[in-house]
Amino acid sequence: xxxxxxxxxxxxxxxxxxxxxxxxxxxxxxxxxxxxxxxxxxxxxxxxxxxxxxxxxxxxxxxxxxxxxxxxxxxxxxxxxxxxxxxxxxxxxxxxxxxxxxxxxxxxxxxxxxxxxxxxxxxxxxxxxxxxxxxxxxxxxxxxxxxxxxxxxxxxxxxxxxxxxxxxxxxxxxxxxxxxxxxxxxxxxxxxxxxxxxxxxxxxxxxxxxxxxxxxxxxxxxxxxxxxxxxxxxxxxxxxxxxxxxxxxxxxxxxxxxxxxxxxxxxxxxxxxxxxxxxxxxx
Amino acid sequence: xxxxxxxxxxxxxxxxxxxxxxxxxxxxxxxxxxxxxxxxxxxxxxxxxxxxxxxxxxxxxxxxxxxxxxxxxxxxxxxxxxxxxxxxxxxxxxxxxxxxxxxxxxxxxxxxxxxxxxxxxxxxxxxxxxxxxxxxxxxxxxxxxxxxxxxxxxxxxxxxxxxxxxxxxxxxxxxxxxxxxxxxxxxxxxxxxxxxxxxxxxxxxxxxxxxxxxxxxxxxxxxxxxxxxxxxxxx
Ligand SMILES: Nc1ncnc2c1ncn2[C@@H]1O[C@H](COP(=O)(O)OP(=O)(O)OP(=O)(O)O)[C@@H](O)[C@H]1O
Ligand SMILES: [Mg+2]
Numbered sequence: 303x304x305x306x307x308x309x310x311x312x313x314x315x316x317x318x319x320x321x322x323x324x325x326x327x328x329x330x331x332x333x334x335x336x337x338x339x340x341x342x343x344x345x346x347x348x349x350x351x352x353x354x355x356x357x358x359x360x361x362x363x364x365x366x367x368x369x370x371x372x373x374x375x376x377x378x379x380x381x382x383x384x385x386x387x388x389x390x391x392x393x394x395x396x397x398x399x400x401x402x403x404x405x406x407x408x409x410x411x412x413x414x415x416x417x418x419x420x421x422x423x424x425x426x427x428x429x430x431x432x433x434x435x436x437x438x439x440x441x442x443x444x445x446x447x448x449x450x451x452x453x454x455x456x457x458x459x460x461x462x463x464x465x466x467x468x469x470x471x472x473x474x475x476x477x478x479x480x481x482x483x484x485x486x487x488x489x490x491x492x493x494x495x496x497x498x499x500x501x502x503x504x505x506x507x508x509x510x511x512x513x514x515x516x517x518x519x520x521x522x523x524x525x526x527x528x529x530x531x532x533x534x535x536x537x538x539x540x541x542x543x544x545x546x547x548x549x550x551x552x553x554x555x556x557x558x559x560x561x562x563x564x565x566x567x568x569x570x571x572x573x574x575x576x577x578x579x580x581x582x583x584x585x
Numbered sequence: 586x587x588x589x590x591x592x593x594x595x596x597x598x599x600x601x602x603x604x605x606x607x608x609x610x611x612x613x614x615x616x617x618x619x620x621x622x623x624x625x626x627x628x629x630x631x632x633x634x635x636x637x638x639x640x641x642x643x644x645x646x647x648x649x650x651x652x653x654x655x656x657x658x659x660x661x662x663x664x665x666x667x668x669x670x671x672x673x674x675x676x677x678x679x680x681x682x683x684x685x686x687x688x689x690x691x692x693x694x695x696x697x698x699x700x701x702x703x704x705x706x707x708x709x710x711x712x713x714x715x716x717x718x719x720x721x722x723x724x725x726x727x728x729x730x731x732x733x734x735x736x737x738x739x740x741x742x743x744x745x746x747x748x749x750x751x752x753x754x755x756x757x758x759x760x761x762x763x764x765x766x767x768x769x770x771x772x773x774x775x776x777x778x779x780x781x782x783x784x785x786x787x788x789x790x791x792x793x794x795x796x797x798x799x800x801x802x803x804x805x806x807x808x809x810x811x812x813x814x815x816x817x818x819x820x
Contacts, residue, residue, distance in 0.1 A: 349689045370813040371607075371691055379689045385682025401620050404691035446686065 303327050304348070304366075304454060304484055309357035311343055318343045320508045322357070326454075329500035330480045333488040334573075336581050339505045341488040342382055345458050348486065349379045361454075375404065378452030382459050382488075384443045388432035392423055392442045395431065396449060403450045410449070417445040420475065422468070436463040444472065448479075455479065457487040461494050473498045492574045502573070504580060511580060516573055523571035523579060529555050530566035543578045609811040613700050616692050625701055626674045639669035643712065647719040654773060655720035656733060656784035661769025663713040663734035664741035667705050668762040671745055672755075674701060679755055698749055699810040706742040706803065713738055732792040733784060739799035741765060746806045 309322040318340040333341045346352045347359060350366055350373070359366045366373045386395055393414055400410025418427045421441040426434060431442065440463050447455060461469050476485055476498050489495060495502055495516065502519050504512040512519050527543070531551045536542050541557040555569070557579050562568075607615070617625070626632050643662050650658040678687070678694055687694045713734035721727035741761070749758040772780045 351685060351688060371612075374689055374693075375691045377689055379686065381682075381685045383682065384686065385684070387683065398624055399686065399690065401624050402687060402690040402692050402697075404615065404619050406619065450691070 303362060305360050306348075307358050307360070309344075309347065309354045309359065311340070311347065311352070312355045317508055319505070322508075322510055324503065324510065324513065326484045326486060328480070328482065328484060330476055330485045330487065330498050331501045331503055332495040332499035333486065333503050333505065334490070334492070334495055334577065335488075335505040336490070336584060340508060341505065342458055344505070345379075345456055345486070345488060348454075348456055349377060350374070375450060376453040378447035378450060378455040380443045380447045380457045380460055382462075384439075386431050386439065386442065389430055391428045391430055392418060392434070392445070393427045395442065396446060399446050400449050405450065413449055413451075414445075417448055420448075421445045422471070437465055437468060440464060441468065444475075453483045455483060455485045457485070459488055459490075461489060461491055469494070492572075492577055496573050504577075506580060512576075519576055520571045520573060523557065523575055525568060526557055526559060527555065527569050527571040527575050528558060528562050528566035529553055529569050532565070535562070535565045541579060541582055543575050607812075609808040612696070612811045613703070613807075616696060616700050617704075620692070620697065622704075625697060625704070626670070631677060632670065632673050635673045636666065636670050639666040640712070643716060644719065647716040650720065652720075652722060653778075654781055655722070655726075655730060657769070657773040657781050658720055659713070659717055659730045659734040660737045660784055661766075661773070663716045664709065664738045664765060665762075665769075666712050667709040667738060668741055668745065668765060671702060671705055671749075672759050672762055675749055675755055675758065695810045699746065699807040702742055702746045702749075703803065703807055706738065709738045709742070710735060729789065729792075732789050732796070733787065736792045736795040736799070739796050739803065743799040743802040743806075746803055746810075 304326040306322055306324040309319060309324075310317070311319045322344070333344065335341055343352070347354050348366075353367065361369060361373055361376075390398070396414040396417065397407075397410050400414060401407070405413065415424075418424050421444055423438060423441055423445070426438060431439060434442070440460070444457070444460055447457065461472055464472060473494065476487070479485060480498075480500070487499075499516055501513060502516050503510060504519070512522075530536065531548070531553050533552065533554050536554050536556045539559070540562070543555045543557055545552055545554050547553075555575070556566070557575065643666050646662050647658055675698060678684075678697065684694060714731060717727050717730035717734050721730050744761055745758055748761060749755065776783075
């Protein structure tokens with residue numbers, strides 16, 4: 303179990319996170335928050351890349367900084383803007399990282415083969431990486447994070463740049479992997495979260511705003527989300543959430559504390575609604 | 586210790602298991618076995634080209650320099666190959682933002698650096714022997730030159746490891762190379778034969794002391810980097 307107690311992070315006098323308490327057990331945790339909320343900062347602390355200004359991060363009761371190599375050996379990490387050697391092939395790159403992850407050569411070769419197959423890159427395995435597309439590089443990154451069969455898998459915006467097919471593929475992969483490990487993934491893509499996450503962690507103003515299963519988070523807006531084709535019906539203090547085209551009419555979706563069932567149709571809230579509502583004052 | 590304290594300690598240990606840390610030597614050995622020389626020195630032609638260049642220049646200077654300047658040459662030239670190879674492989678290691686991934690792996694960048702500098706230092710002693718051999722006039726002279734050269738090398742190795750252990754200091758360690766080359770050329774030019782005579786008259790006691798102190802510094806620093814006692818990830 304990975305747990306954070308009273309974590310604070312400041313850059314100079316700028317406070318990014320304050321008093322964060324979290325516990326990660328088995329399953330997929332999605333960090334869902336707008337740009338600049340501190341997702342990457344939180345992830346970098348979990349990967350020991352930066353240190354908290356206050357508080358402790360414990361793996362099974364031991365400080366991860368003190369555990370050092372024994373913590374890193376159960377850690378898989380995909381950074382948000384992940385770097386690679388442009389002139390290396392995916393296979394070379396993975397074998398190299400395998401060695402740095404202290405796998406013996408045979409194991410590194412076997413796992414590299416298997417992982418390249420898993421992320422659908424067997425065909426370009428020996429091409430130089432500077433000739434690969436952005437989505438392919440992202441898949442090399444995902445494969446890389448899985449090399450040491452990590453118990454804690456941390457992915458910073460893993461689905462950025464993936465096509466729909468790969469995205470689905472990735473979701474299935476994560477669902478399978480999360481059976482017996484902790485998967486922490488940051489994202490802004492709400493549809494990814496709804497399908498794979500067991501828990502959604504939302505950060506607001508440097509604190510944890512929500513840490514619940516998706517369905518439970520949606521319940522916060524139960525009965526307060528409406529749809530109407532009459533945009534005039536959406537006025538202050540209603541909060542306009544989204545608009546979509548339905549044939550020739552524009553359907554507006556909005557939030558209201560007051561009962562609007564005479565003007566509009568009450569609908570089931572989804573995560574996107576909650577996201578827009580939660581961060582309404584941070585346009 | 587009371588009986589209940591004793592029982593509590595035993596329970597604690599049984600619950601946690603005994604956490605044994607690998608010693609620095611174990612870790613270094615494992616690192617060399619897993620990475621091999623090829624991966625340790627930045628897999629690619631860049632390091633090889635620079636190494637060949639540096640060694641070539643070193644041999645040329647040591648072979649062609651006038652005999653009356655041999656002490657300045659030994660001190661100035663012998664660490665250059667070490668510095669060049671160490672910095673180029675360091676730069677390759679830290680290039681293209683691979684650093685973040687590397688730093689979360691079992692062996693961190695700093696740990697590879699520690700082992701690399703130690704290996705390079707050991708190889709560097711042979712290079713200094715070559716330099717001293719090319720420049721020396723007699724067996725006794727060779728020994729004196731060798732001592733001076735090894736002292737210079739160990740000073741550079743210690744400075745290199747002290748500087749480059751932390752993340753944003755690559756520029757500083759490249760600076761070290763530039764400064765060393767600058768001094769190696771500049772001091773003889775500015776001070777003239779005075780500098781040469783100063784080096785020639787340096788007693789072997791001083792040279793040995795410098796060697797021992799710097800080597801100890803290198804080993805101490807490398808052990809810290811490998812066992813992560815306080816600097817752990819050197820992020
Ligand atoms: N090294 C740094 N020095 C100063 N401020 C920083 C530093 N890194 C991040 N910040 C600030 O911390 C805040 C959180 O940044 P972070 O990268 O964690 O956001 P994020 O949630 O990952 O955003 P995104 O969705 O854009 O990736 C931002 O306001 C950012 O400007
Ligand atoms: Mg981020």
